[in-house]
Amino acid sequence: MITTTNKLFGFSVARRSTRRILVVVYWLCIAAFTCAFLFDQMRHTLDVFGIIIALQILTNLPSLLGGVRAGGVIKPYRGVKWAPLMDRDEVQTVFSGARPVIGSATAADLALDERETRLRDRVHFVSYTLMRWITLFLFAGYALLALLRPEWTRQAGLFLFILLALVLWSLPQTLILWNEPDMSATDMEEPR
Amino acid sequence: MSDNGIQSPGESGLYNRIAVLRAERGISRQALADAVGVNYQTIGFLERGDYGPSLKLAFQIGEYFGLPVEAIFSTKPFELLSQQVYGSRSTLKESA
Numbered sequence: 001m002i003t004t005t006n007k008l009f010g011f012s013v014a015r016r017s018t019r020r021i022l023v024v025v026y027w028l029c030i031a032a033f034t035c036a037f038l039f040d041q042m043r044h045t046l047d048v049f050g051i052i053i054a055l056q057i058l059t060n061l062p063s064l065l066g067g068v069r070a071g072g073v074i075k076p077y078r079g080v081k082w083a084p085l086m087d088r089d090e091v092q093t094v095f096s097g098a099r100p101v102i103g104s105a106t107a108a109d110l111a112l113d114e115r116e117t118r119l120r121d122r123v124h125f126v127s128y129t130l131m132r133w134i135t136l137f138l139f140a141g142y143a144l145l146a147l148l149r150p151e152w153t154r155q156a157g158l159f160l161f162i163l164l165a166l167v168l169w170s171l172p173q174t175l176i177l178w179n180e181p182d183m184s185a186t187d188m189e190e191p192r
Numbered sequence: 193m194s195d196n197g198i199q200s201p202g203e204s205g206l207y208n209r210i211a212v213l214r215a216e217r218g219i220s221r222q223a224l225a226d227a228v229g230v231n232y233q234t235i236g237f238l239e240r241g242d243y244g245p246s247l248k249l250a251f252q253i254g255e256y257f258g259l260p261v262e263a264i265f266s267t268k269p270f271e272l273l274s275q276q277v278y279g280s281r282s283t284l285k286e287s288a
Binding site: 112 | 229231237
């Protein structure tokens with residue numbers, strides 16, 4: 001499930017410890033974004049600039065973990081033909097419209113075998129199960145806010161929607177990166 | 193079977209002889225992976241017992257090596273090859 005090149009910005013992700021550091025850094029980025037967005041929205045009213053920034057983060061941050069197109073740390077989740085974004089491009093990009101900067105696509109990265117397909121489906125089910133609880137807690141938080149501070153509900157609604165989308169788009173990749181075992185030396189060897 | 197030769201069923205609960213068969217025939221993981229249509233990393237998972245193959249993949253591996261599935265995969269530890277080849281002589285030497 002981990003890309004055969006095992007690299008992200010030149011760093012090897014073959015070891016699980018490295019991947020876990022990446023996951024922690026990624027979620028710290030989301031936490032920082034959350035704090036910055038909340039701080040900004042508390043000081044100002046909702047503006048177009050803030051929405052554009054939020055959308056850019058929403059569409060690009062999950063790209064760091066891969067899973068959508070080849071070239072990311074995780075191979076693309078192929079086989080879901082009805083998903084409109086799946087077949088648009090072959091290679092993962094960090095910023096929309098830019099050239100691929102994470103990695104290059106190899107033939108091995110474009111196909112999932114039965115183990116990888118099974119793993120992909122399992123982590124998506126686990127993510128779905130977790131999302132049920134996360135959604136419930138976010139709704140409870142929003143409802144509480146609406147009761148206590150109704151003037152904040154417009155900003156909070158947008159913020160919660162973006163946060164929910166970020167978690168939803170990142171959770172399966174996070175589970176894979178966190179749990180996949182170390183690639184052994186022979187796993188990492190160049191195909192002969 | 194794990195890479196160091198010690199039998200372990202791994203997470204799958206299946207013992208296998210893929211690493212031994214591959215070594216004795218000089219076949220790389222990539223060659224086996226190409227032959228059965230999986231990623232070469234998956235062969236590593238199979239050899240370590242971290243992944244239990246589908247029935248189709250198990251039969252494909254059996255066909256590739258020209259062996260029945262039960263000669264490659266088992267729910268019980270395999271008898272050591274030395275014991276299979278040399279029988280009681282091998283056991284006597286070990287116990288001596």
